[in-house]
Amino acid sequence: MDKIVDLDIAHYKTLLKKYIVTQDEQSLYGVELVSKSFIKNNILPEEIISLHIQALGELYPDINLDVKHSMDFLLEAMISYGLALQEVQILREEQFALKSEISVAASMQDTLLGTTIPDVSGLDIGVISIPANQLNGDYHHFVKGNDGSIGIAMADVIGKGIPAALCMSMIKYAIDSYPEDKMSPKMILKNLNRVVERNVDPSMFITMIYSQYLPSESKLMYASAGHEPGFYYNAAKGTFEEIETEGLILGVLPDTDYKQYELEIHDQDMVIFLTDGVTECRDGERFIETEEVLNVITEYIHLPAQELVTNVYKHFERLQNFQLRDDFTLLILRKEV
Amino acid sequence: MSPHSCVKIRKEWDIVSARQLGREMAKKLGFSTVDQARIATAVSELARNIYLYAEEGQICFEVFETIERKGLRMGAFDTGPGITDISQVMQDGYTTSGGLGAGLPGVKRLMDEFDIQSEIGQGTQIKTVKWVR
Numbered sequence: 001m002d003k004i005v006d007l008d009i010a011h012y013k014t015l016l017k018k019y020i021v022t023q024d025e026q027s028l029y030g031v032e033l034v035s036k037s038f039i040k041n042n043i044l045p046e047e048i049i050s051l052h053i054q055a056l057g058e059l060y061p062d063i064n065l066d067v068k069h070s071m072d073f074l075l076e077a078m079i080s081y082g083l084a085l086q087e088v089q090i091l092r093e094e095q096f097a098l099k100s101e102i103s104v105a106a107s108m109q110d111t112l113l114g115t116t117i118p119d120v121s122g123l124d125i126g127v128i129s130i131p132a133n134q135l136n137g138d139y140h141h142f143v144k145g146n147d148g149s150i151g152i153a154m155a156d157v158i159g160k161g162i163p164a165a166l167c168m169s170m171i172k173y174a175i176d177s178y179p180e181d182k183m184s185p186k187m188i189l190k191n192l193n194r195v196v197e198r199n200v201d202p203s204m205f206i207t208m209i210y211s212q213y214l215p216s217e218s219k220l221m222y223a224s225a226g227h228e229p230g231f232y233y234n235a236a237k238g239t240f241e242e243i244e245t246e247g248l249i250l251g252v253l254p255d256t257d258y259k260q261y262e263l264e265i266h267d268q269d270m271v272i273f274l275t276d277g278v279t280e281c282r283d284g285e286r287f288i289e290t291e292e293v294l295n296v297i298t299e300y301i302h303l304p305a306q307e308l309v310t311n312v313y314k315h316f317e318r319l320q321n322f323q324l325r326d327d328f329t330l331l332i333l334r335k336e337v
Numbered sequence: 338m339s340p341h342s343c344v345k346i347r348k349e350w351d352i353v354s355a356r357q358l359g360r361e362m363a364k365k366l367g368f369s370t371v372d373q374a375r376i377a378t379a380v381s382e383l384a385r386n387i388y389l390y391a392e393e394g395q396i397c398f399e400v401f402e403t404i405e406r407k408g409l410r411m412g413a414f415d416t417g418p419g420i421t422d423i424s425q426v427m428q429d430g431y432t433t434s435g436g437l438g439a440g441l442p443g444v445k446r447l448m449d450e451f452d453i454q455s456e457i458g459q460g461t462q463i464k465t466v467k468w469v470r
Contacts, residue, residue: 050371075370079378079447083439086446090429 008037013055020059042089044082049075105165106134112169117306118144120215124336126305128313129329137164138275138329139171148215153188154331155208155250156227156275164327167200171208185210185223186260189247193225193258196251206250209273218265218335223258225250228276231294233301235268240294243271270305270334272297277326281316288319297332305332343397344384346415352384355396362398363409367469376409376467379447382439383413383463391417391460401466408468411448413461420455427453 012034019027038048053071056063113136117125129138143151155171157164174195178188188210196206209230211222226249232241247258265271274293281288293312300311309330317324342362344355359380363373380396387394394415401410425431429442441463445451450466 046371046374050369053370072370076374076377079374080439083378083443083446087429087439087442094429 004037005041005043008034008041009051012051013058016052016055017059044078044085046075046078046082049078102134102162105162106131106136109135109165109169113139113141113172115141118142118150120144120148120150122215122336123150123213124305124334125332126307126309127329127331128309129327130313130317130324131327132277132324133161135161135165136327137161137168138277138327139168140273140329140331141172141175143175145212150213150215151185151188152211152213152273152331152333153208154210154227154273154275154329155206156277156327156329158205158207163204167204167206170195170199171206184260185212185221186258189223189225189250189258190256193248193250193256194254197254200251202251204251208250209245211271211273213265213333220263220265220271220333221260222263223247223260225256225258228274228279230274231270231272232263233270233272233297235270236266240272240297265335267335267337270332273331273333275327275329277324277328278312278316278330280326281320281328282325283319288316305334308332341397341399343395345393345395346384346387347393349388352381352388355384356380359396359398359409359411362400363467366400366407366409368409368467369470372467372470375447376411378439379444379465379467380411382441382444382447383411383465386441387413387415387417391415393417394460406468408449408466411465411467413463416460419457419459420453420461421457423453423455 012031015027015030015034018024019031035048049071053068053075056071057068117127125142127140129136129140131137137157139153139155139157141153143153145151153175155168157167171192174192175188178191183191189208192208200206205226207225207227209222209224209227211220213220222243222245224245224247226247227245229245230243232243233239234241243263244261248256263271279288279290279293296312296315297308300308303311309332312330313328316328342358344351344358346352346355356377360373360377363376368376384396387396392415394413394417397412397414399410399412401408420426426441427445431440439447441453444463444465448465448467450464452464453461455461
């Protein structure tokens with residue numbers, strides 16, 4: 001390492017001497033390369049000035065004293081730059097360490113919160129959930145009950161990043177501890193509300209919609225805790241309707257009862273659940289209208305559910321210049337005979 | 338030049354006197370121009386801390402010689418409020434003066450050895466050494 005630096009120092013002097021005589025571009029290119037090597041070897045700006053002073057002294061033993069003093073002055077001015085540079089290097093290393101720590105957390109989250117779409121005949125389900133940053137504050141989970149019912153949870157922690165992600169793990173394990181197929185959506189929300197109220201910082205809010213589909217009766221039961229309303233697509237009429245939802249956000253009051261709704265689903269009907277990362281997509285400074293989400297869904301309605309949600313996501317990802325502002329989760333359930 | 342000299346820091350002007358004394362001693366000891374400038378910058382940081390955060394204090398210099406090497410010892414002693422969280426002030430990126438000061442991590446980098454002790458309500462002692470190379 002030191003040998004390389006010594007070589008560079010010698011090279012610097014040669015280039016300087018040549019440049020003073022010829023003012024050629026080649027020497028300037030040469031010093032650019034030397035400078036890069038200095039940076040690589042953590043040579044500080046004041047050391048380069050010092051090297052320059054030394055080289056000048058060797059080339060011109062009787063150099064004007066005023067010029068020499070001015071160079072010493074310049075060296076003094078560079079000391080703080082050198083310090084600032086070293087600080088930036090340390091901060092850069094720290095940032096790198098933080099980033100890799102977060103990516104470990106993100107892959108751990110994927111494992112912890114992982115869920116697979118249940119395979120049920122007569123039901124086509126597609127879901128996509130993409131975090132705005134590395135960690136996801138949205139959550140969805142499927143549960144296949146022993147009675148053939150399908151439970152679908154979707155939640156959104158208000159806020160993003162690490163706090164939201166930590167909170168999600170708690171919600172998941174709370175749900176896991178319930179005998180879902182024996183509990184109705186409204187009971188699950190009532191219980192979760194108590195867990196959140198007791199364990200989560202009051203400044204943190206969680207919205208959730210919990211639904212249960214009974215294939216034998218083609219019936220969807222659901223309850224919502226202040227979650228973004230989903231949509232029901234009536235295939236016979238070709239229309240979308242907003243799903244009726246009413247319910248307090250989780251964790252606000254210790255004892256909250258939730259209202260449960262029922263929806264009968266026919267062939268090719270769809271139920272759409274989403275988080276506000278979908279409905280609050282932005283086109284420049286403008287928030288998109290709900291209408292636009294439904295129009296995009298309509299555009300891809302002929303596709304299987306998974307391709308449908310993926311294409312809708314791609315549409316809004318592009319609209320937002322590939323920079324999501326909020327976690328994006330979209331789930332579509334379609335009944336097929 | 339006595340082998341042990343101090344400069345009291347009460348007003349901003351005293352920072353310059355401290356720098357000057359530090360530089361003169363460094364020069365006589367045979368430090369390179371770059372190291373002289375580094376020592377002067379470290380003096381500035383320590384003296385400015387005293388001027389800004391402690392009522393009164395002083396910067397002391399001492400020539401330090403062993404058989405193998407010689408160096409300059411520099412200490413900053415004040416009777417100010419003390420530092421609550423030393424780990425925090427020793428962190429890069431932490432500064433109370435708006436981000437432009439090199440701060441104590443800067444002093445640590447400029448010098449070869451660095452030690453700090455602080456008592457709340459009694460003051461702070463910082464001892465540093467720079468070796469002649």
